[in-house]
Amino acid sequence: MRRSLLLAVLLALVAPVLAPAGPTVSAASAAVTGTVTSRDKAALSAAAVTVVTLVDQNAGASSPVIIGQQSITGGQFPIAFSVPYGTIDTSHSYALFASVIDGATVRQTFEAVPAITGGPTTGLALPVSLVPATATATVTGTITKTDKAGLTPAAVTYAILVNTTTSTMIARQVIPAPGATPVAFKIAYDPGIIDPAATYVVKASIVDSGATWEARAGVPAVTNGAPSTGLQVPVTVTASAQPTPAPTAKPTPKPTPAPTAKPTPKPTPAPTAKPTPKPTPAPTAKPTASPTPKPTPAPTAAPTAKPTPGPTPTPAPTAPPTATPSAAPTPTPSPAPTATPTASPTLAPTEGPSATASATASPTPAPTTGTIKGTLTWNEGHELSSDARAVVLLVEGTAGPTAGTIIASTKLNDPGPQPVAWELAYPFSSLADGASYRLYAGIVDGDLAWVTPIGVAVQTGVPLVENVELPLAFRPDLMKGAITGTITGAGLDPASDPESYGTALAFNVTTGETIGFQFIEPAGATPIPFSVPYDPTTVDPAADYVIRASAFDGTATWATEAGVPVLTKGNPRTDVPVTVTVVNPPSPAPTGTPTPSATPAPVPPAESGGGTGSLLLILLLIGGGIAAAVYVSRSRKTA
Numbered sequence: 001m002r003r004s005l006l007l008a009v010l011l012a013l014v015a016p017v018l019a020p021a022g023p024t025v026s027a028a029s030a031a032v033t034g035t036v037t038s039r040d041k042a043a044l045s046a047a048a049v050t051v052v053t054l055v056d057q058n059a060g061a062s063s064p065v066i067i068g069q070q071s072i073t074g075g076q077f078p079i080a081f082s083v084p085y086g087t088i089d090t091s092h093s094y095a096l097f098a099s100v101i102d103g104a105t106v107r108q109t110f111e112a113v114p115a116i117t118g119g120p121t122t123g124l125a126l127p128v129s130l131v132p133a134t135a136t137a138t139v140t141g142t143i144t145k146t147d148k149a150g151l152t153p154a155a156v157t158y159a160i161l162v163n164t165t166t167s168t169m170i171a172r173q174v175i176p177a178p179g180a181t182p183v184a185f186k187i188a189y190d191p192g193i194i195d196p197a198a199t200y201v202v203k204a205s206i207v208d209s210g211a212t213w214e215a216r217a218g219v220p221a222v223t224n225g226a227p228s229t230g231l232q233v234p235v236t237v238t239a240s241a242q243p244t245p246a247p248t249a250k251p252t253p254k255p256t257p258a259p260t261a262k263p264t265p266k267p268t269p270a271p272t273a274k275p276t277p278k279p280t281p282a283p284t285a286k287p288t289a290s291p292t293p294k295p296t297p298a299p300t301a302a303p304t305a306k307p308t309p310g311p312t313p314t315p316a317p318t319a320p321p322t323a324t325p326s327a328a329p330t331p332t333p334s335p336a337p338t339a340t341p342t343a344s345p346t347l348a349p350t351e352g353p354s355a356t357a358s359a360t361a362s363p364t365p366a367p368t369t370g371t372i373k374g375t376l377t378w379n380e381g382h383e384l385s386s387d388a389r390a391v392v393l394l395v396e397g398t399a400g401p402t403a404g405t406i407i408a409s410t411k412l413n414d415p416g417p418q419p420v421a422w423e424l425a426y427p428f429s430s431l432a433d434g435a436s437y438r439l440y441a442g443i444v445d446g447d448l449a450w451v452t453p454i455g456v457a458v459q460t461g462v463p464l465v466e467n468v469e470l471p472l473a474f475r476p477d478l479m480k481g482a483i484t485g486t487i488t489g490a491g492l493d494p495a496s497d498p499e500s501y502g503t504a505l506a507f508n509v510t511t512g513e514t515i516g517f518q519f520i521e522p523a524g525a526t527p528i529p530f531s532v533p534y535d536p537t538t539v540d541p542a543a544d545y546v547i548r549a550s551a552f553d554g555t556a557t558w559a560t561e562a563g564v565p566v567l568t569k570g571n572p573r574t575d576v577p578v579t580v581t582v583v584n585p586p587s588p589a590p591t592g593t594p595t596p597s598a599t600p601a602p603v604p605p606a607e608s609g610g611g612t613g614s615l616l617l618i619l620l621l622i623g624g625g626i627a628a629a630v631y632v633s634r635s636r637k638t639a
Helices: 282-288 320-327 336-361 612-638
Strands: 003-005 030-038 049-056 066-073 079-085 094-102 105-108 113-115 124-130 137-145 156-163 168-176 183-189 200-208 211-220 231-237 369-378 389-396 406-413 420-427 437-445 448-451 456-458 464-474 481-488 501-508 513-520 528-534 545-552 557-559 564-566 576-579
Touching: 030 049, 030 094, 049 079, 049 168, 066 156, 066 200, 079 094, 094 124, 094 168, 113 124, 113 481, 137 156, 137 200, 137 211, 156 183, 168 183, 183 200, 200 231, 369 389, 369 437, 389 420, 389 501, 389 513, 406 420, 406 501, 406 545, 406 557, 420 437, 437 464, 437 501, 437 513, 448 513, 456 464, 481 501, 481 545, 501 528, 528 545, 545 576, 564 576
Parallel strands: 030 124, 137 231, 369 464, 481 576
Antiparallel strands: 003 066, 030 079, 049 066, 049 094, 066 079, 094 105, 094 113, 105 124, 137 183, 156 168, 156 200, 200 211, 211 231, 369 420, 389 406, 389 437, 437 448, 437 456, 448 464, 481 528, 501 513, 501 545, 513 528, 545 557, 545 564
16 A cells, blocks of 8 residues: 655754855745656565655755755655755755665665755756665764654754765665664765865654654764764754744744744854855866977978088989980981980979979878867766766867867776876867867766866867866765756667767856766767756856757767856746757767878879979970981982
């Protein structure tokens, strides 16, 4: 039997504790709706419990993490949900997580699914999958209540591992019907996704029929990369849950709402909105410094004029008279006039060097392609599997309608350990005069992904740029909001080739800056879904934003001819359709590095249009003609 228990949300949670600069919106009757889906299409037992949780990703020590929840017993995938929520802060980002507990089998959403301020409120899809085998590290401890109130069978307990540096949830354990406290917890996580420079804490919550207990500040959980064990996490009833119990009704039954409004001015968790943009800006200046001026030794013409100085080579032309056999048919010494033309080859020295110089200079044209080389790095200790894939893109970053035009891309299969070396070739003909260009990269390894948040500026239009480092950020850390949609194209069939992939980028057209990037691998069948992460707090309502996309179907590259407006000025941020067309010509292969061969083969004198050989040949032919005429004239006289 299917039983749906709708647990009351932490109503008016955020009003008492939000940063004063952030506007609040009352939405007491609002709800986020959608379905929970399974990647393995598994059948659930009647005892399976699905818990859908709405969290504030900017929650600080004085603000709640969980602002809404629904628990559903039984049912089969897809499982419909509707999570109500109360007051929200439009400057915060909110996201949904789903957990399905079926005995000892646990399925969870790996990434946050943005909602409300950074995503939709209806039609959300929460895909769950089995907890990965790489989750080999565990943080353990117990959750205790500071009061003696008991818990009902409808209670749900959360133990959450949070990266406070990025305000993102790393892993969690959801415990339906925990019984009495203390509640033992064991959070399994992948140690490869831990950033040694970040701070991690365990936060805990208990939600039970409208009452909520939380440990908002958290307890340190990972030290120098090592997980903690035996943590004691005390949870305290929150102010928003107090209207449910009786204590507020004792003095006067009517003013019960007042206590929830009074505490509002005190806490000011302003710092929580700021940390999200920190990790990305610094690296962009490094790569473009000095490597470019060296490889411009194109003018090889000048040295070639020196090897034949001075007019001394006059003896050389005396050799060609071996061609005198043309005079052999004449039995008389009349061919002697051919001796006089031998004086004229004194012109050869002036002709020869110039002809040689032109012949050696013309086969060394200026390079038409450039090559950029560098490495991919990331902070986490994850070692890529052999199934990992990486991509590097060269993209125009100038403000205006052409912002985001993809110039070239390269894909790496089985990239290996970091730093991952890459090489990208591109045609000079695709560059626009005065435009600036940036590099973007992404890595996908199963459910894990890393991307460049804003790209790295790079110099273009030169034969070779080296030592460009592209620092990548863990994608879940960037998932504060998401621009979602699909990529289609007439004739596009990426499912036919396992090497196919797609990319999607979000741009601020007003400034040319990137606010999000996604590498989609494998691309699968069309339409190709995309979900570009971005930070809603960085969006300028007065600016214009667009989505650009590309796809490689194994043989050809497809890309958008123009960006699709999104986010601001009434444009959508979800269900955005993007159409791509074939790009001609395709990006050049990396083997086209512009390193011209040392010395081109010399052009034979007969094909050079001048020189000593051709002049002697003409003179010999003239001499032969004169000799023949003399011979004919004498023959007639003797006749």
